[in-house]
């Protein structure tokens with residue numbers, strides 16, 4: 264939670280930077296956060312007002328080679344303070360973009376130079392991390408692609424940033440970002456589903472071509488269930504991290520908020536079209552459509568795995584255990600929890616907009632959930648004692664699920680827990696700093712489901 268106090272301190276502390284003469288600034292490319300608009304509703308309706316990076320939804324697709332330095336200047340032309348988080352990058356803490364934890368917020372009119380190493384190839388993304396339940400909803404997100412040193416053997420590399428937004432009859436994003444009902448239920452679910460900022464995304468592809476689809480769920484709270492039609496493929500990477508063995512896509516794929524999946528798919532359709540579908544209670548819908556043009560011969564070989572990223576081995580036998588109890592929300596509620604050092608009743612908390620807690624703590628205060636020595640391995644035993652799903656995300660380090668057989672699942676940075684579900688994850692605390700740990704259903708985070716882990 265970004266407190267008013269932090270915002271004001273931030274304003275005082277960073278205005279001086281905004282006043283620096285132009286010549287004193289390095290020539291980083293700009294990522295400008297500001298208002299823009301796009302035609303999202305049908306053409307006879309108004310354009311939708313957005314907040315975006317560099318004027319487009321999603322923002323500029325940033326691509327760098329693995330091992331390069333990321334050096335971009337973020338300028339804030341929004342009416343509110345902000346900061347940008349580079350989701351999925353095992354980044355240095357000061358560049359992580361969490362206002363009040365890793366940096367002061369960037370005030371309106373101010374700027375911040377983000378400058379960090381890119382150790383991992385993969386499909387990552389960036390988004391506002393200030394009042395994110397509003398700022399991400401308004402459009403402040405984009406893809407951050409780090410390319411493998413050697414391009415994998417595909418015919419096309421397509422990024423699909425999927426999202427949903429809630430539009431009113433006037434085609435504008437409804438301003439009920441902080442409403443307690445959304446917070447206490449599944450979060451803010453939109454009524455218009457988008458791919459790359461458009462309700463109907465279409466790509467032209469050749470029959471038998473092999474495509475890399477980089478799918479990023481940038482939605483506030485929607486869990487996407489995805490399927491393929493006329494496409495045949497493999498899961499190559501999850502949350503940016505390559506799988507040691509590509510997995511054939513058979514069942515629908517679940518993509519929680521903030522999660523990514525890299526697929527290699529072959530265009531096998533005999534028809535003029537193929538689809539990426541999303542399923543909901545009422546059926547399957549085209550999330551993206553592919554116009555199929557004549558092409559070459561079918562490939563039958565399974566793809567080779569993507570090259571591995573640097574490894575930080577998890578020492579499960581000597582890992583520090585930590586219980587993580589997720590509570591609150593509609594139906595169950597909170598009996599009581601601490602907020603800013605004070606124990607409050609569920610009713611008092613709700614009056615302050617807080618409806619969720621981690622280990623009986625509502626929202627982040629100065630106390631970490633866990634403090635751990637650099638290099639130590641950690642096991643987080645998470646229990647979702649609520650009636651809603653949560654997409655738990657750890658900054659700065661990827662974790663692996665501890666599977667029932669005692670083995671480790673693939674590395675991820677966000678894991679979905681269904682109602683009443685328990686899951687254990689483990690990670691090596693290889694990255695020093697204060698790392699946010701929160702639900703990526705952004706209303707849940709705003710409503711108290713956020714803490715941090717300190718690695719010293």
Ligand code: C2O
Nearest residue numbers: 348350521656699
């Ligand atoms: Cu996508 Cu706290 O992050």
Ligand code: CU
Nearest residue numbers: 653702704707
């Ligand atoms: Cu949640």
